[in-house]
Amino acid sequence: MDYDYIVVGRGLTGSAAARHLATAGLQVALIGPEEPRGGRGLAQGHRTHHSGVFASHYDEGRITRILDPNPYWARFAQRSIARYRPLEDITGISFYGEVGHLAVGQDEGASRDYLSALQQVAADLAVEVEILDQRALQARFPYFQFYENAVGLWQRQQAGYLSPRQHVKAQARAVELLGGCLINQEALSVGPVADGVQVETAADSYTARGAIVATGGFTHASNLLPQRLQLTVRAHTVLLAEVDGADLERLWSMPSLISKPYDAEAHFYLLPPIRYPDGHWYIKIGCSEMPPIADDLESLQKWFKGPGESAIADRLKARLSQILPDVQFPAYWVDTCVTTHTPTGYPYIDRLGESPIVTLLGGNGYAGKSADELGWIAANLLQQGQWTYDLEAAHFKLRYAT
Ligand SMILES: Cc1cc2nc3c(=O)[nH]c(=O)nc-3n(C[C@H](O)[C@H](O)[C@H](O)COP(=O)(O)OP(=O)(O)OC[C@H]3O[C@@H](n4cnc5c(N)ncnc54)[C@H](O)[C@@H]3O)c2cc1C
Known part of the structure; x- marks a missing residue:
């Protein structure tokens, strides 16, 4: 195996999951493209020539707060916010x-x-x-x-607020500092193989004991899953x-x-x-x-x-x-x-069948502030092979499109 675990999707939640796995001392690869250079307008020039996937964090402002009418989302935020300053300190990248x-x-x-x-x-x-x-x-x-x-x-x-762009940079930097690997490519496929998973990109193929798929709005566009989800x-x-x-x-x-x-x-x-x-x-x-x-x-x-x-x-x-x-x-x-x-209002953090592939999908518009905790939940499920989080697994179960 090339790595212990691979995370596909270098966005807010995927980068957080990769950091939690790396913090646990595991060999991690975080696969996903960086923001296209020369983005649009004040985001950075023009996005028009980019032919790949985009992401929902190409910006400098996301609201962060514990106050949320939903107690679970409030809890995800509270736990995430508590880790912002330590992450800034470790990486030297400020985002909060x-x-x-x-x-x-x-x-x-x-x-x-x-x-x-x-x-x-x-x-x-x-x-x-x-x-x-x-x-x-x-x-x-x-x-x-x-x-x-x-x-x-x-x-x-x-x-207050956080910069989603800098938050992702800080998580990715922490992964590197912990000995993890950043692979600046789009994944073309993720699938189970004997004793693990294989992820293919246009340039290479990587194996690991398990993987997390955190590809945000481009999940179905990327065709990485065996079946469509209710997203x-x-x-x-x-x-x-x-x-x-x-x-x-x-x-x-x-x-x-x-x-x-x-x-x-x-x-x-x-x-x-x-x-x-x-x-x-x-x-x-x-x-x-x-x-x-x-x-x-x-x-x-x-x-x-x-x-x-x-x-x-x-x-x-x-x-x-x-x-x-x-x-x-x-x-x-x-x-x-x-x-x-998602129809549940919570992310799908679940295993794809019996495979060692965990989904981390469906931020429902709130994953900016809570990405760190959502990443932790997915990383924990992947490592443990079973649900041990202190909220019921039923809230996070995958729903397939019919
Ligand atoms: C306008 C706007 C305002 C928002 N405001 C707030 C707010 O105030 N507070 C808040 O908490 N949340 C807010 N959000 C929501 C928050 O930004 C999202 O919930 C969050 O970005 C979702 O994180 P993610 O990791 O699921 O997706 P993303 O951050 O989009 O990351 C997905 C990653 O997957 C990568 N990817 C896709 N396909 C592939 C592939 N085939 N191979 C490899 N990588 C791939 C992409 O490049 C991307 O980096 C807002 C969102 C929007 C759009």
């Missing part, structure tokens, strides 16, 4: 901005339920949270303009708005924000100013409008290379000027991305 997280809603209907669920989770997981009424919100965050009867939950610590890929359009000068200074301590008022169509999330590879600072805004998209290679490539949905971008621009009415934005960029969803 602990600026705090603000969740805002209204004391009405589903919005009230959302806030109550967050409070319950905060109590259960001993997370320090301050409740702010509209007046207190305005006093604490004077640059935001909220709606009538807004109520905020403010998680000051263990929350839905959703298309995101996000808006990046440049900030500079006095506005940038004023917004220096801005938290990440999720706003879920009574009117579900008005939901959005917001990242604070973050420096992008072009040297400029951008605020990112996105929403829950994410239509399903065909998951073949051609359709996904077209989406990643394309301009996104202009109607969504226009709505995001309008939202941005409502929430930050006094800020001047000298430039805007529209970016595209995808998320991968």
